[in-house]
Amino acid sequence: MGQRVLVFGADSMVGSHFVATAPDDWEINTAGRRDPRTLGLKVASFEPLDLSDRAAVSSSLDRSSAELWINFAGRTDVDGCEAERRPAGTSPAALDVSGSAWNVNALFPGWAAARAASSGRFLLHISTDYVFDGTRGPYAEQDQPSGLTPLVSWYGYTKGVGETDAVGYGSKVAVIRIAHPYRSVFPTKVDFARSILQKYAADALPAFYADQTITPTWIPDVTETIQAVLRHNRSGVFHVASPEPTTPYGFAKEIVAAAGLDATRVKPGAFDDGAKVPNRAPRPHWGGLEVSEVDRLHVHPLSFRDGIRTLAEELARGTGAALPRG
Ligand SMILES: NC(=O)c1ccc[n+]([C@@H]2O[C@H](COP(=O)([O-])OP(=O)(O)OC[C@H]3O[C@@H](n4cnc5c(N)ncnc54)[C@H](OP(=O)(O)O)[C@@H]3O)[C@@H](O)[C@H]2O)c1
Numbered sequence: 001m002g003q004r005v006l007v008f009g010a011d012s013m014v015g016s017h018f019v020a021t022a023p024d025d026w027e028i029n030t031a032g033r034r035d036p037r038t039l040g041l042k043v044a045s046f047e048p049l050d051l052s053d054r055a056a057v058s059s060s061l062d063r064s065s066a067e068l069w070i071n072f073a074g075r076t077d078v079d080g081c082e083a084e085r086r087p088a089g090t091s092p093a094a095l096d097v098s099g100s101a102w103n104v105n106a107l108f109p110g111w112a113a114a115r116a117a118s119s120g121r122f123l124l125h126i127s128t129d130y131v132f133d134g135t136r137g138p139y140a141e142q143d144q145p146s147g148l149t150p151l152v153s154w155y156g157y158t159k160g161v162g163e164t165d166a167v168g169y170g171s172k173v174a175v176i177r178i179a180h181p182y183r184s185v186f187p188t189k190v191d192f193a194r195s196i197l198q199k200y201a202a203d204a205l206p207a208f209y210a211d212q213t214i215t216p217t218w219i220p221d222v223t224e225t226i227q228a229v230l231r232h233n234r235s236g237v238f239h240v241a242s243p244e245p246t247t248p249y250g251f252a253k254e255i256v257a258a259a260g261l262d263a264t265r266v267k268p269g270a271f272d273d274g275a276k277v278p279n280r281a282p283r284p285h286w287g288g289l290e291v292s293e294v295d296r297l298h299v300h301p302l303s304f305r306d307g308i309r310t311l312a313e314e315l316a317r318g319t320g321a322a323l324p325r326g
Pocket of ligand 1: 008009010011012013014015032033034049050051052071072073074075076077100104126127128129159178179180181189
């Protein structure tokens with residue numbers, strides 16, 4: 001038999017691709033709030049689990065017989081997380097930090113990594129370029145999260161605390177940072193790429209920032225990287241993103257054109273206009289990820305142009321990047 005795995009966030013946009021394409025002889029067990037079988041995914045088991053409940057998490061990890069734990073779960077609603085923000089400049093230990101973003105993004109990865117290290121399991125955890133303040137991106141694998149500053153969202157800060165804590169457990173942990181993930185099919189959440197096509201169809205295209213650096217991640221590349229990290233038995237931090245940076249404006253023009261639509265309808269906007277939107281969390285201005293570590297694993301993430309071309313082909317064929325497993 002192949003690997004026995006416990007997956008958190010199997011129903012997520014990124015995690016569901018991994019689950020859908022896992023080798024047939026892998027035993028995929030899952031835990032979380034929504035049964036991934038409701039998405040048509042075939043898994044060996046599902047256990048209801050709130051990842052912010054430390055006692056329930058401990059008991060679930062104790063019972064797990066999987067040799068590999070993969071965490072795709074996170075509180076990913078960036079603006080929603082911002083409502084839980086605590087003041088900068090105070091150490092988390094000194095704060096009465098509660099809230100789901102803190103528990104799921106900052107604490108759970110450390111709980112899982114500690115348990116993985118003490119029980120001989122391997123933990124693979126997904127993080128984000130939003131851990132960086134966006135003053136000098138794209139960022140390298142070796143760059144450390146920026147901490148909490150006015151330029152970093154509460155989402156990004158909590159993810160940074162979580163990945164730093166997890167990586168601190170050493171050789172039994174790998175963290176994969178991704179940025180603006182997109183795929184051709186995922187019914188329950190619309191990503192950055194497909195939202196552009198939806199807004200085009202609704203004649204509701206906003207202006208897209210022409211002065212922001214982004215490096216969007218083709219989601220199948222995340223799955224490929226996870227498999228390569230496991231095959232090569234590697235730990236540490238890996239980036240999976242377009243090796244060629246772009247801007248939201250550049251990406252939007254490219255995807256509209258690739259879909260055979262009128263790219264002249266895509267208009268440029270200015271990043272600073274985003275800061276004027278009420279209750280909007282900060283985003284990295286000069287953000288994105290440099291990709292170098294995965295080269296050694298012989299993984300070559302698609303440039304945003306190739307990702308868009310593949311997405312457009314899949315949409316035209318009516319096939320997804322991942323069909324339900326089984
Ligand atoms: N989307 C992005 O733009 C982006 C960018 C960079 C990195 N990432 C990272 O990539 C990973 C996957 O992102 P995604 O967009 O694929 O995620 P997603 O589709 O938003 O799904 C998030 C998952 O986390 C689960 N979750 C949240 N709170 C939970 C809790 N208290 N207990 C149990 N499960 C909980 C959700 O369960 P429910 O279904 O019950 O809500 C869902 O399975 C995350 O670590 C995210 O931070 C995402």
